[in-house]
Amino acid sequence: MAAASDRRRINAPSSGTSAPVFARTVKEPGYLQSLRPARTRRPNELRKTFLQTGIVPSASGSAYLEIPTTSTPNSKSTLIPPTSSLKITASIQGPKPLPRSAPFSPSLLLTTTVKFAPFATRHRRGYIRDAAERDLGVHLETALRGVIIGERWPKSGVEVVITVLEGDEDGWWGDAGQESASGMNGGGWALLNVLAGCITVASAAIVDAGIDVVDVVSGGVAAIVRDPTARNETERKVRILDPSPAEHQEIVAACVVGYLASRDEITEIWMKGDVGADSDGLIEGATYAAVGSVGVLKDVLLEAVEAKFKNQAATTSKEGTKRKQQDVKMTG
């Protein structure tokens, strides 16, 4: 582990630790399979999304996104963690002036950081950013850069900081041992879901910060999965929206887009796996998913604005009488 040499943090025992292995998963093969989650949603049905803005008062804009899992089979009867839900916070620092040493920039400099919490996934993650997190940061920057009207903030910079408190999983954890199923095409499917979540939550935070955008961008994922039950056709592939990777034994291909719904534009696209001939269909599916999340996004933003105005109206009506006490006199 690289963290062993980190002198600025508290380190784990140098010999390393291992995650607990549960006896029944080793000794009773049938038991393991009984825990396998299955998709209960229809192919075109998205998971429910919870979104809230303004969670970090000291930031200029912030948002929190949670997509709970639909399949929690038996969380009370076992200590084995069920499939995790997606929990992401985003916070915007800025726009603020660039340091004097920085070269002139005619438009807003966007910096995006994506970091997983150590407890975000089944395997504990370190504090130092790894390649996957950097990769996500770059993808997110691409998705956002085309949306922000950067010319309105010359010589300034803005930080978009994303913390993934809990991420989707690459596949069902029970399959991790036998590499046959997901090992064929690499795995890493969770990153697509996380990226879609990041795009949506960052977009909400940017609007919350009052940064001008051409449209509200949102993320969506679609995937092609192989249906194991369909035996009659050998290559039975199903296109689904908003896949939860743990619920599928084999994902053939997946695609995430950053989509501007009202302009019908795509700012970011990331496709993985063996798409075959139908790549357009997959992208279209992802945009459908993005349209689904932009609906939530717009509702939440509208609500936030309404609440703000209501607050303002309430304070201004009180202010007439309270105004004198509100001001603090400067003496001395």
Place this chain on the structure above:
Amino acid sequence: MMATTTSTHQPPALSFPRPIFAAVSPHPFLQAHLTAPNARKAPQRANGRTAQEFRTPGINTGSLTHCNGSAVVRLGNTSVVCGARAEILADVDAAAAANGAIAGADEQDPDEEREEIESLRLLVPNVELSTGSTPQHIPGNAPSSFAQTLITRIRSLLLSTHLLRASDLRILYTPPSSPDEPDEATAAELKGYWVLYIDIFYISIDGNAFDAAWLGLLAALQKTLIPHAFWDEDLETILCSDDPSDAHSLSLRGLPIPSTFAVFEGKRDWDECSEDDETDWMLSDPDAFEESVCRESVCVVVDCSAGKKGAKDGILRRVEKSGGGVVDREGMRGLVRRAVERWGVVEAVFSGKT
């Protein structure tokens, strides 16, 4: 707090809207608040609390999937996510040799247990501030000195209060007694340890990061369930039972609650050099703005759970003080009294949850 708009009639004195006053001259701003213009009402700080008033914590537990125990704590605008996660330290041979035969003894001296936990590094607390929680901590940099100080304070408090028992973290194995002498009980062997990773993530910081982190850590540890672990002879490895009824929670020693105070040194007026005028304030549970104007800070950790009389007899666990010399012996006595009061409030929140 909303920004006030300009009023219709201009007052004669030099007057600013609140946010501008606070930004331009923070020190006089806070002092103007604390010197009450009218004697009827107690003077209030800029955040609407009195000098003695703490923020009531809000605690939510068990929201993280991949943790053995987790908590979300809100202290006003400071919010913290804390997750405790147990992993197995199996390679224990060298460590066990150094510690001697520790597995046998049931009741141990707390200091020995602390030694055991500390030398094996069974507790791994860490904080992360660079989550956009405050403009001062931008990700991409190494942990700031503030973050390093914070985590060192948390770790040292965790160890010095003897909060966790080493017996909760040991994984023991009692070999089956040999058929030759079935009466003889075999001694338990130490096969491994549970290592607790305690990760504290700040969602947002508005002052008093230490108290919030500690409350999050306490709440998470209180809810932590350690699975029953046993040594499997066939596989020669440590396995765990996934049955929640086999699992045990951590039996924590006491409930140490920290209370942080910031000392605000007011500027005395030149014309009246009377000493009786109160010009220093000890602000309970400072927010970010107050922390930026105050130099001296005191942190008092008390634990009243040992005594039967509730908040009447508490144990002073730790006093930290830095940055100035305003708080004298008498002042410190008052702060301890306030910390004991605070303990009662926080304890009520905790017991309301459990």
